[in-house]
Amino acid sequence: MGEKNYPKILIIGQTFNKSSGGGITISNLFNGWPKDKLAVASNSNLYFDLDLSVCEQYYQLGYNGKLHPFPLNLFLPKIKCGGLSLNNFKNIEAEHGENAITGKYKKIYKLLSELLRFLGIYNILYKLKITPEFKEWVNAYNPDIIYSQLSTLELIRFVSEIRERFNKPIALHIMDDWPTSINKPSLFHNYWKHKIDHEFRELMAKSSILMSICQAMSDEYDVRYKKHFVPFHNPIVVDDWLPYSKTQWEINGVFKILYTGRIGKANGKAILFMANIIDAMNSEEIKIKLDIFTPDYNTKNAYSINNLKGVQIKTTVQHEKMPFLLASYDLLFLPLDFDKYGIRFAQFSMPTKASEYMISGTPILVYADNRTALAKYAIKDRWAYVVTDNKKDILIRALNELYSDLTLRKDLAERATKIAIQNDDAETVRQRFRENFILKSEKVVEVKYPKILVIGQTFNKNTGGGITISNLFYGWPKKNLVVASNVNLYSDLDVSVCERYYQLGYNGKLHPFPLNLFLPKIKCGSFIQKNNNSDGADQGENATTGRYKKIYRLLSELLRFLGIYNILYKLKITPDFKEWLKSYNPDIIYSQLSTLELIRFVSEIQELCDKPLVLHIMDDWPNAINKPELLFSYWKKVIDREFRKLLDKSSVLMSICESMSEEYEIRYNKEFIPFHNPIEIGNWLPYAKTDWNIKGKFTILYAGRIGRGIKKSIFDIAKAVQHFSLKNDNIQFEILTNNFSEIDKLVKHNDHVKWLKPIEYSELPKKFSNVDLLILPEDFDSASIEFLKYSIQTKVPEYMISGTPILVYADERTALAKYAIRDGWAYIVSENNETLLTQALEELYSNLSLRRELANRARIVAIQNEDANLIRENFRKKLLLN
Numbered sequence: 001m002g003e004k005n006y007p008k009i010l011i012i013g014q015t016f017n018k019s020s021g022g023g024i025t026i027s028n029l030f031n032g033w034p035k036d037k038l039a040v041a042s043n044s045n046l047y048f049d050l051d052l053s054v055c056e057q058y059y060q061l062g063y064n065g066k067l068h069p070f071p072l073n074l075f076l077p078k079i080k081c082g083g084l085s086l087n088n089f090k091n092i093e094a095e096h097g098e099n100a101i102t103g104k105y106k107k108i109y110k111l112l113s114e115l116l117r118f119l120g121i122y123n124i125l126y127k128l129k130i131t132p133e134f135k136e137w138v139n140a141y142n143p144d145i146i147y148s149q150l151s152t153l154e155l156i157r158f159v160s161e162i163r164e165r166f167n168k169p170i171a172l173h174i175m176d177d178w179p180t181s182i183n184k185p186s187l188f189h190n191y192w193k194h195k196i197d198h199e200f201r202e203l204m205a206k207s208s209i210l211m212s213i214c215q216a217m218s219d220e221y222d223v224r225y226k227k228h229f230v231p232f233h234n235p236i237v238v239d240d241w242l243p244y245s246k247t248q249w250e251i252n253g254v255f256k257i258l259y260t261g262r263i264g265k266a267n268g269k270a271i272l273f274m275a276n277i278i279d280a281m282n283s284e285e286i287k288i289k290l291d292i293f294t295p296d297y298n299t300k301n302a303y304s305i306n307n308l309k310g311v312q313i314k315t316t317v318q319h320e321k322m323p324f325l326l327a328s329y330d331l332l333f334l335p336l337d338f339d340k341y342g343i344r345f346a347q348f349s350m351p352t353k354a355s356e357y358m359i360s361g362t363p364i365l366v367y368a369d370n371r372t373a374l375a376k377y378a379i380k381d382r383w384a385y386v387v388t389d390n391k392k393d394i395l396i397r398a399l400n401e402l403y404s405d406l407t408l409r410k411d412l413a414e415r416a417t418k419i420a421i422q423n424d425d426a427e428t429v430r431q432r433f434r435e436n437f438i439l440k441s442e443k444v445v446e447v448k449y450p451k452i453l454v455i456g457q458t459f460n461k462n463t464g465g466g467i468t469i470s471n472l473f474y475g476w477p478k479k480n481l482v483v484a485s486n487v488n489l490y491s492d493l494d495v496s497v498c499e500r501y502y503q504l505g506y507n508g509k510l511h512p513f514p515l516n517l518f519l520p521k522i523k524c525g526s527f528i529q530k531n532n533n534s535d536g537a538d539q540g541e542n543a544t545t546g547r548y549k550k551i552y553r554l555l556s557e558l559l560r561f562l563g564i565y566n567i568l569y570k571l572k573i574t575p576d577f578k579e580w581l582k583s584y585n586p587d588i589i590y591s592q593l594s595t596l597e598l599i600r601f602v603s604e605i606q607e608l609c610d611k612p613l614v615l616h617i618m619d620d621w622p623n624a625i626n627k628p629e630l631l632f633s634y635w636k637k638v639i640d641r642e643f644r645k646l647l648d649k650s651s652v653l654m655s656i657c658e659s660m661s662e663e664y665e666i667r668y669n670k671e672f673i674p675f676h677n678p679i680e681i682g683n684w685l686p687y688a689k690t691d692w693n694i695k696g697k698f699t700i701l702y703a704g705r706i707g708r709g710i711k712k713s714i715f716d717i718a719k720a721v722q723h724f725s726l727k728n729d730n731i732q733f734e735i736l737t738n739n740f741s742e743i744d745k746l747v748k749h750n751d752h753v754k755w756l757k758p759i760e761y762s763e764l765p766k767k768f769s770n771v772d773l774l775i776l777p778e779d780f781d782s783a784s785i786e787f788l789k790y791s792i793q794t795k796v797p798e799y800m801i802s803g804t805p806i807l808v809y810a811d812e813r814t815a816l817a818k819y820a821i822r823d824g825w826a827y828i829v830s831e832n833n834e835t836l837l838t839q840a841l842e843e844l845y846s847n848l849s850l851r852r853e854l855a856n857r858a859r860i861v862a863i864q865n866e867d868a869n870l871i872r873e874n875f876r877k878k879l880l881l882n
Helices: 021-029 086-102 106-119 132-141 153-166 189-206 215-224 238-244 268-283 300-306 319-327 340-346 354-359 373-381 392-404 406-424 426-440 464-472 537-545 549-562 575-584 596-609 632-649 658-668 681-687 712-727 744-748 761-769 782-788 796-801 815-823 834-846 848-865 868-878
Strands: 009-012 038-042 058-060 082-084 145-148 170-173 209-212 255-260 288-294 311-315 331-335 364-367 385-387 452-455 481-485 500-503 525-528 588-591 613-616 652-655 698-703 731-736 753-756 773-777 806-809 827-829
Touching (some): 038 132, 082 132, 170 189, 209 215, 238 319, 238 354, 255 268, 255 392, 268 300, 288 300, 331 354, 354 406, 364 373, 364 406, 392 406, 406 848, 525 575, 575 596, 613 632, 652 658, 681 761, 681 796, 698 712, 698 834, 744 753, 773 796, 827 834
Parallel strands (some): 009 145, 145 170, 452 481, 588 613, 613 652, 698 773, 731 753, 773 806
Antiparallel strands (some): 058 082
């Protein structure tokens, strides 16, 4: 199995650091990239403030590459240019760091720079050139793609020249709308305005990848430049932030407000405005304070603010300490200026700190014009209190409301956390970011999808195995997926994943005489099904119910008891099926198995096709498939022997969960890779519950199959509901299943139990979040525990992501109970005890905090463990078999 494809990137201009917005963003986006495939060439001082954990290859540009013209170069420190070694960073940083920041005669340098801008000759004199040394360094590194955030005309020209000289694809990433604000007033303002716009457009036309900082910028640039920009904002490592995330929103004494970041361009006036309001409110003896952690702590603006009552300027803390710092305050302040320049500069930008503020669990106050991307995002997704008027009384009213309303603070914080996890999870964002480079890189091979033949299991949205493979194979090219199955293929198929099928069994001798007399005659062979109303729709219902179904079932059980079922039941490879296999020519055979006839059939196909075999075990059927019969011991040995033979022939072995993998490694001395049903987080989180108050009846829900291993436990839940209702009639148990016959009597004799007809799979997110409690039950008898001990129900991650608290009712030896106990995502009753079950319902009903904590924990674990994008990629790689 090959590693992930990471193109070699050369970054021009922006450095990896933890102090600037652009630096933090690329440090988080490129984190995990192999260090030998990242390099930076920059005209900023590289001997100071680098994030060496991400990248170690640097080239110092500018000072002998003629960025600064005479006489300005006389007022700058002499810093050695060229390739930098990590080993000499510490020694040289001490020598050059401070001088490079303050600059010798900094005031003179600044005045001369502004004079050059006003005279309109700044952009003539300021330039970077490709020196022989830099050319040699780039050739030695040999990047696949050039990445730059740009921000100046000299960088536009330098990146363009690099592209021409080295013939490499260009990736541009725009952090703020500098193209509209880069050109300051001067004698030749209009000339340089048109010149910058023209050269920027030329570079965009030559670029292979265009990225923006947020969706609002992408939308604007699509109109302005007629180019598609993919938005990538600063992502967050959820696991690094959530342990510190605020969970209590009471205010203890002083109302503490925090702002972190720069003071100046596009926000300095708004910060000053807020500071003066804090000063006035403290004069009225209101206990409120504003702390500002900023790298600009020693500027004139900072000094003037620091003298106000309740306002304190502090030096910024290390970025690693931010999760703790943000969660220690009562309110986070996120401001942008309201003047024309501030709005124009920040209108299509998104502050780097926004995602970090949101994940902190501390409520946020956004103070910005409603035309800015920041305000639009906060208003649209309701993750902050938003003030869009530059008026003192409105801002004071907002502060008073946020101070006095605990529920408001809690709701804003929880909503922001949810949105941040949904949109900014680093693992997901980095994956998309990497793929963005792969898809556009001229040297990267296209993603491979082997041709798969699925034997037995169908793609559907009603069975556990069907839902699992529908979600695992989703996005696979349809031409590279086919199914051959002995179940009725003319109903209940998920044709969004696979459209090519072969109907097995009825002329391939699965059902022996006289059982075949009691089954419908369904046409066998290959077909393409575009929707569920195709040719065999009229056969669907008959095949499901079965003609003379009871007689057929009795005869089947009799054959099992007599020990001849496994002799008579078999699938054979017909000439038609053999021809179909040959024409499709699969790369891999995949099967979930579940019966002896499938073990034999898959083995026969594998020998015929001579193709790699992948087995995926959904539950512990090898240990439970053989029912009591006259020849029980004989068939148990036969099944075990033939299953083990098939394991030896297999190239990849998969299980449904970690517990099964661990057990099977001991039992069969084979490695099994766990692949459970993944979830499309984007399809579930928008519906996830955010309000855990019970409105109306306390509604609990079980959704899914009722039968083997899950039946007695359903009745136990119903009894507990009945006991609960003796004290509190405000409860209802809903059962959403197509196995109504199993609970017919239960529904008729219990007023608090209601049967719901199955709904479309796409409707489940809304349904799960609209109830108060979800039930995950498993039976406690030895046969059920034996059958389910190493399995995880398909619905588990779907329950977890819903935001609704979960009650697990299962023996502690089962994989389900172990998972819930280990990661704390459910309330667990692990004894077959009606009293304990009733007490659990009572506690969950009365304890709002418990429901909220369980729901939030489950959602976090689901996002971490069950994300479909990551799991599908791992699944695909395992099927590459190399």
